[in-house]
Amino acid sequence: MQLSNHGVETTMMDGMMIASREFFKRPLEDKKRYTNLIGGEQFQFEGYGNDEVRSPDQILDWSDRLYLKVEPEDERRIALWPTHPENFRDILHNFTRKCGGVKDNLLQAMAKLLQLHDDDYFVDQLGEKAETNVRCSYYPKCPRPELVFGLKPHCDGTVLTLLMVDDSVGGLQVLRDGVWWDVPIVPHTLLVIIGDQTEIMSNGFFKSPVHRVMTNAKKERLSVALDYSVDHEREIEPSAQLIDEKRPALYMKVKVKDYIAGLYEHFSKGTMVIDTLQI
Ligand SMILES: O=C(O)CCC(=O)C(=O)O
Numbered sequence: 001m002q003l004s005n006h007g008v009e010t011t012m013m014d015g016m017m018i019a020s021r022e023f024f025k026r027p028l029e030d031k032k033r034y035t036n037l038i039g040g041e042q043f044q045f046e047g048y049g050n051d052e053v054r055s056p057d058q059i060l061d062w063s064d065r066l067y068l069k070v071e072p073e074d075e076r077r078i079a080l081w082p083t084h085p086e087n088f089r090d091i092l093h094n095f096t097r098k099c100g101g102v103k104d105n106l107l108q109a110m111a112k113l114l115q116l117h118d119d120d121y122f123v124d125q126l127g128e129k130a131e132t133n134v135r136c137s138y139y140p141k142c143p144r145p146e147l148v149f150g151l152k153p154h155c156d157g158t159v160l161t162l163l164m165v166d167d168s169v170g171g172l173q174v175l176r177d178g179v180w181w182d183v184p185i186v187p188h189t190l191l192v193i194i195g196d197q198t199e200i201m202s203n204g205f206f207k208s209p210v211h212r213v214m215t216n217a218k219k220e221r222l223s224v225a226l227d228y229s230v231d232h233e234r235e236i237e238p239s240a241q242l243i244d245e246k247r248p249a250l251y252m253k254v255k256v257k258d259y260i261a262g263l264y265e266h267f268s269k270g271t272m273v274i275d276t277l278q279i
């Protein structure tokens, strides 16, 4: 879904993209100060780097990324937030605040669409300690685009993802009825990707789409995503309001922390974690 009247100023969107681009352009030594490999080997989610390597035959993606927890604000690991470009931290902070409002409006509209008793149903599900992460992804030019993905097929394990894509180079594709479709680029829109957590809570009324990023031999590409998740300590399950005799619960209850752990396990193998929860 493409959102245009979202209220996030174009200057703020451009600023966030430019700051991310400048970060990735920094010398490797500088970026490594924010590495996601502790002591050069132990993987942590936050920081700069690639996917976790879990097995020697794992197929890796042709991308670099900077992944940071931005909410709850008091859990930020500010030492991992780049200091160059100098405005990076401020822009990320402001962008996060602004997009938070967009996310709440969207979740309310989705609750309305499902005719839930309370428009804040999904907002409340997120919990006090809802987790938001930013994912800035840089896809370098790839000499053999037919051999590797920028990002392999996956579903987002989020409630939803707000995504800003490069306005000069495509690559994002979404799977529909067995066919991969290019997602068109419309500058200054925000792409909304429904995540698995919403699929579960909505008892499958909303579907989390399978998507992937293709590589490009001639152009590099950048995207910035905000991932919204329910508090990892909470459990999610299909809303009781969306279950009846005709449509029983389609998914089991799951703790978000366990779901996310399963997600990465499956992602490294190229399989889908949501399939393991189906009743
Ligand atoms: O780079 C993109 O356009 C999409 C990135 C994405 O799907 C993800 O990070 O989950």
Ligand SMILES: [Fe+2]
Residues within 6 Å of the ligand: 154, 155, 156, 211
């Ligand atoms: Fe994604």
